[in-house]
Structure formats: C-alpha cells, structure tokens
Amino acid sequence: MARQKNPQQQQQQQQQQNSNEQQGPQLVYYHSADVTKYKQVVDAVQAAEAALGPVDVLLCCAGMAELGYFHDCEPDMFARQMSLNYLGSLHAAKAVYDGMLGRNAGHIVFVASTMALMGLIGMSAYAPSKFAVRGLAECLRNELQGSKVCVSIAYPADINTPGYAKEALTKPWETAKVSEGVRLQSPEVVAAQLLRGLARGEFLLPNSSFLIGLLQSITAGLIPRRLASLAWEALLGLASPLICSLVAAEHDGVARQGAARRFARLWAAGQAAGQGAPPPAE
Numbered sequence: 001m002a003r004q005k006n007p008q009q010q011q012q013q014q015q016q017q018n019s020n021e022q023q024g025p026q027l028v029y030y031h032s033a034d035v036t037k038y039k040q041v042v043d044a045v046q047a048a049e050a051a052l053g054p055v056d057v058l059l060c061c062a063g064m065a066e067l068g069y070f071h072d073c074e075p076d077m078f079a080r081q082m083s084l085n086y087l088g089s090l091h092a093a094k095a096v097y098d099g100m101l102g103r104n105a106g107h108i109v110f111v112a113s114t115m116a117l118m119g120l121i122g123m124s125a126y127a128p129s130k131f132a133v134r135g136l137a138e139c140l141r142n143e144l145q146g147s148k149v150c151v152s153i154a155y156p157a158d159i160n161t162p163g164y165a166k167e168a169l170t171k172p173w174e175t176a177k178v179s180e181g182v183r184l185q186s187p188e189v190v191a192a193q194l195l196r197g198l199a200r201g202e203f204l205l206p207n208s209s210f211l212i213g214l215l216q217s218i219t220a221g222l223i224p225r226r227l228a229s230l231a232w233e234a235l236l237g238l239a240s241p242l243i244c245s246l247v248a249a250e251h252d253g254v255a256r257q258g259a260a261r262r263f264a265r266l267w268a269a270g271q272a273a274g275q276g277a278p279p280p281a282e
C-alpha cells in the first residue's frame with residue numbers, strides 16, 4: 001500500500017504536497033495481508049492510515065489465475081477464484097469506503113482483466129471472478145454519483161509477472177494459442193498506462209494493447225463517454241459485429257481443433273457406459 005495523491009484533489013492538496021516534497025523523499029509503507037480475509041484487510045488499511053494518513057487512492061490489484069478445462073476443475077477452485085479475485089477486491093473497497101465518503105474524497109481503482117470482457121476456453125473459474133469485479137465497479141460508479149469519491153477499472157491483457165509464469169503451467173494449449181494474438185505486456189507499461197488514465201479521472205482506464213483497447217470500446221456498456229469517444233465508438237459500432245464474429249470464429253476454430261483430445265476421456269466413458277454417441281468425425 002503506498003499513499004498517492006488524488007488527482008481530483010490535486011489543487012487542494014498541492015500545498016501539502018509541496019511541503020511533503022520539501023521534507024524529503026516519498027514515504028512507502030507496506031503491510032501484507034490475505035485479501036480473502038476481511039479483517040486482515042481492515043487491519044492493513046488501519047495500519048497504513050496510522051502510518052501515512054487517509055487513503056487517497058486504493059488500487060485493488062491482488063489476484064491470481066487458476067486455469068484448466070471445466071471438467072478438470074474441482075468445485076473448490078471456482079470458490080477460491082471468487083474469494084481472491086472478487087471478494088479480495090470487494091474487501092479492500094469496503095475497508096476504505098466509509099472513510100472516503102466521510103472525507104468526501106478518494107479514488108477506488110479495480111484491476112480486472114481482459115477476461116472481464118469476454119469468455120475463453122480454460123478460463124471458466126477465472127473469468128467469472130473478473131466479471132464480478134466489473135459488476136461491482138459499475139454499481140459503485142453509479143452509487144457514488146453526487147459524491148467526490150470516484151471509481152476506475154482496468155482490463156489488462158497478459159502481463160509478464162511471476163503469476164503469469166505460474167499460470168502457464170496449467171494453461172490449456174487452446175488458451176495459450178488464442179492468447180498469442182495479444183502481445184505480453186510488461187508490468188511497467190501497464191502500470192504507466194493505468195496511471196495516465198487515473199490522472200484523467202476516467203472510469204474506463206486506457207489499455208496498453210491497441211486490440212484490447214478496441215475490445216474495451218466495443219464492450220464498454222452503460223457508462224458515460226467523452227465527446228471524442230462517442231464519435232469513435234459510433235464509427236467502431238458499425239464494424240464491431242463483423243470484427244466480433246471474426247474473432248469469435250477464430251477462437252472457436254482453435255477450440256474445435258482440440259475437442260477430440262480435450263473430450264477423449266469423457267467421450268470414451270460415455271461409450272463404455274453404452275450411452276454415448278460416437279465422437280463426431282473431425
């Protein structure tokens with residue numbers, strides 16, 4: 001947890017900011033916590049606020065991806081993903097929310113994923129946990145109208161981190177193949193892009209991948225737009241049904257290629273039990 005200046009309150013805090021800079025280097029405080037446990041998150045926020053003062057910007061970026069074919073995933077895995085990726089973000093937001101409203105200042109930033117905008121083979125536990133983060137962010141965005149607390153969300157694609165290396169170990173080849181279409185991003189580039197959007201106070205943060213930026217525009221939904229985005233989206237709207245059909249057809253083609261191998265065990269079991277139709281020929 002690091003304390004950052006709230007872009008919306010820049011002017012108000014400029015004086016304090018200046019005096020902070022005069023006093024010396026930026027202060028950094030950390031306190032590790034398991035975000036799946038609400039009490040631990042509350043304790044971490046309290047400790048951080050005691051050390052540095054009230055939270056101006058909350059960045060909810062704790063998360064992890066557990067990938068695999070739906071039939072290989074234990075029911076517990078779905079609960080774990082919801083607990084970490086969704087409830088983890090919820091707990092952090094909840095822990096700072098009343099304080100931010102009390103001060104009528106603050107910024108809550110959710111780091112979701114491209115997988116909050118679309119579904120993909122191998123992502124049946126992970127994607128819904130990120131869709132849930134989007135749902136929460138959109139609810140809070142609307143609910144916070146009339147206050148000076150604001151909400152933003154980012155939908156980054158694959159980022160080159162230790163977590164990414166770890167998820168590769170269980171990533172179905174179809175998932176890997178489809179993800180190849182979007183370049184692996186460096187954490188620095190993603191973070192810099194996110195901060196640029198934050199400084200502009202936008203709900204939908206910009207994406208460092210052009211393609212995912214397009215997907216963000218196409219799937220932006222019921223949120224307000226700037227005039228410039230309206231014009232761009234209206235144009236894009238003409239082409240997007242075609243673009244989406246082509247991309248989906250590409251993804252479905254990859255999934256079909258793997259079906260015989262992916263479902264071999266289940267189909268064999270069905271046939272052995274005398275229930276199954278023979279697997280469709282390729």
Ligand SMILES: CCCCCCCCCCCCCCCC(=O)[C@@H](N)CO
Pocket residue numbers: 065067113114115126156157158159164167178179181182211212214215243247
């Ligand atoms: C205009 C439309 C273009 C659409 C192109 C879509 C291509 C799909 C790319 C999937 C990328 C996967 C990102 C997952 C990131 C993540 O959170 C992972 N680290 C978790 O596994």
